[in-house]
Structure formats: C-alpha cells, structure tokens
Amino acid sequence: MTPVVVLTGMSGAGKQTAARSFEDMGWQVVENIPPRLFSPLLAGMPKDEPLCIVNDVRSGEFEALPAGILSLSVVPTLVFLDSRDEILIRRFKETRRPHPFFFEAGGILPAIALERARLTSLKEQADLVIDTSGMSMPELQAFLRERFAAPEHQQQPITVTVASFGFKHGTPLDADLLFDVRFLRNPYYNQALREKDGRDEEVRVFVEADERTGAFLERLYDLVGWSLPHYIAEGKAYLTIGIGCTGGKHRSVMISEKLSAFLKALGYRVLTQHRDVERR
Template structure:
C-alpha cells in the first residue's frame, strides 16, 4: 500500500537515457502511483495546480520531453514547491558510462541526442545537459549493477509503507566480493577479510556463509564476537539519527575476498541483530545472486 498523507506525493523521475527511467515508471505504477511519461514541462504546474487526486503521482521527464533542459526542470521544481498540498521529490536514475553504452548496444537503439553519431557522443552530451540537476536531486539511484528485481526492491523501500504512515527507514545489509568492487549505493562498508577464511578448508570451500559449519568456522575466530557486537552497536546508534534526519534507505556493505563465506555469514548475523532490534531489514548476497539469481529477502516488520 502506498502511503497517504494530507499532501499529494509527486515524484519526478529523470536521468540519462538508458539508466532505467521507463522501468522505474512502470514499477511505480505497479506500486500504486498514477504514472505519466514525457509530459511537456510547461504542462506539469498546470496539471498539479488543479485539485489534487488521492493517488501519488510519478512523472517521467528526460531529454526527449518537449522544452526539456536542466534549467527548465529546476524552474518547474521551484514552481511546484509553491503549490500548497504537494510533496515533490526529484528521483534521479544514473549508471556508469560503460553500462549505458552496453545497454544501448544490447537494444540497438540510437541515442536521442546523437541519432546519426555514436552512442558515446550522445551520452556525453546528455551528461553535460543534466549535470546541474544533481544539486537538486532528492533521491539518487545508481542502476549500474541493479536488475529490474533489485530496482523494484529499492523503490519499494523508498515509497511503500504499511498503514499509510510516513516512509520508515529501510535497512539493506549486503555482502560482496572486493574483487568485483563495492556495491552501488552503500552508505557504510566494513571489511571482513581479517577473519578466518573457510576457503582454506577443503570441506567448507564449496559451501557459503549460510551453511552452519561455515558459520561455526567463522564464529570460532576469537575476534568475531567483538567485531559483530561493535558493528551492531554502531548500526543501532546511527540508524535512529539517520531516520530522524529523514533518510528513508540505508545500506550497509560487508565485504570479503570472494563474497561467499565471511561477508555472507557476518551479513546474516548483523541482519538478524538489527531485526531483533525492530528495524525493517532486507539482505542481499551479491556474489551468491550471480549463481542463483536475485533473492532480496525482507526481514522485520517494525517501522522504527
């Protein structure tokens, strides 16, 4: 259920072509938003100055939108903030340049700003056009490493609540391999590579950190209990402060060499501790998903 309040929620979705704006609009529509894509900017204030509807509204705008520019969109945002009864946010989807190029290559589409030139030329032009918008962004999502499933999970964390209350702080705990780099969008990162490594045990090597014997092996490291306790204490100390500042989503990354044993076990234990403390927690194991497919599990129900 999408949260309701006295104000109508309006989300303007933008970002470079290929970053997932159309997918995002479709997901928001599934979540209960009324979705309108590529409405001319000059029409938006007129649309919203009328009587507000009961449903939240998602508006897609990008370089294909008539009269689009960063200055025009910024002016539109300023106009909307002057309309009583609106809660307006700018959601910006981004992706690394090589990812955008790959996506265009896969779809064989031409870039709207370089229809007769290279995709790279169009992407560079678009980035220059959009650069000034980043200062006005309320929510920035990097979709470089996100599947549509992952994007849905993140949008759900941002915009969906139970009972129509304000959006609570959603916590994501993610394990990863340093070999493949940091996950996109994490707020805090902790290195688990100092812990005993089950990789060097031939019986444990093919298993992962969810296996009880792997967990017992990591747990037997005399440094692990104090490490987990300090992690839990730090998270439970900081999360209320981030929530009180209005942050809706907080991601904690835990990394090890292969992203299979130590980081997975630590992420499971930290997620359990935060869940017991009443936080709404989802957990992802990035490297395990590469083998088995995405499985973002939601944990906890208290909207603290």
C-alpha cells in the first residue's frame, strides 16, 4: 500500500523545508494541486512509492482539502506545521515574502490571524502537529526523517558523490571538498600502464607501492569519516568530494575507488564518478 502524507499548515511554518526533506527521503512530492485531483494522482503512482502532497492556502481550492483527503483510496497521514505568531512575523520579515493574506487582511498580523482561523478545523483533524517555533531547519529535517524515513535514509541521510578528475581539464564546479593526489607515484610514465586506468588491478598495485599512498588514505578516511556526521547535523543531503590528479585517469581514479569503498562500508549512499577517465 502506498504511504501518503498530506502536508499543510501555517504560511512560514516550514512547509518548503519539510517538502525538501521528503524529497531527500525518496518520496514523490507534489505541491498545491487541486484536492479534486488527489485521487487520480494516487491512482497513477507506482505501487509502494511514497507520496507527499503539499497543500496550503495558496491553493485556489484549499477549502476542498478535507474532501480531497477523503477521496483517497488509502488513509493518509495529515501533517500540520505550526509556529508562534512572533516567529512567523520574524520569518516573513527576513524573507521579505508577503503573506498570502497580507493585502486581503490589511497587514501581517491580521493576515496570520485570518489564516489561523481558517485552518483551525484542519489542525484539529491532523494526525501530527509540529510546532517549528524553536526548530532549526536541520532539526525539522531530522524530526521528519526519524518519523517517516525508510531505514536506509534514517541511518545515513546523505548522498556522497566521489568524483575523480584531471586538473589539466579543470576542477569540478560542484565539489564541496577537493583533494590533490598529484604527489603520488604516476602510472602514466609506465608504458605498460599508460592505457589502463585506476580501476585496473595493475594500476592499483603500482600506486599502492608508493609508501605515501597508505599514509594519505589513512588520513583521508579519518577526515572524511569524521566530517560527514557534522554535514548531516547541518542538514546537508548531498556532498561531492573531488579527487584530482594530472589527467584524471590513474591516481585520482584509484583513490576515488578506495574512498568510495570505505564510505559504502560505513553505510553511506555513494555515487562514484570518473569524469576524465575516457579522455585521450
């Protein structure tokens, strides 16, 4: 049976952060479709793919939300995000984004009061009410992950991309961390290894024969292994680690493969990319 969450609540209470959290957990997230389309949407979903429907006062048919929930063939979890008025005011001032009822109500305080009145019955029906007043973004993400994530997302809620590259072709623009391994023994100058790459056993053995390789890997594992939990605590869902050598074919590829294997053994989701390995 498809898990379904209907996410709603006060404007400024963190629905966009919550929606991104569900996306990071592998849920299909659909925002502000008319409630009359809830049932057809669910019918077209792949079996067992979790669905999060975000619907709030910006929807032109928001009053029909209870009927849309009842039309679903499964019983959804209704999640309502709320926050204290003074917190909502501060958030709107920081973002400079007008409240949906600002002009209708004639000011930010009347707008919040009007929205709260219209949402009272929906909040009472909610299966889960989350007060985000004292929550940071990472704390809200962690709360939702604990409540709704599949086991693999609960354990390591970050995807790590390990990307090898050649400095002669430019550094990756999306790298969060960069490591230069051009100081290691270079297989390029071995004629028998020149046309191979860092995934070949002979190249691996050649690079590992450099006594500096083991010392570097030990320090690399220690630094990256120590850093990742702190990135997770800050709410980072994706991290790209660039490993560079001269051409991006031998040393950087071999080190990237080793780092990827290390992180996978720790339970992280890892994507390994070799950007320049096919360059001539």
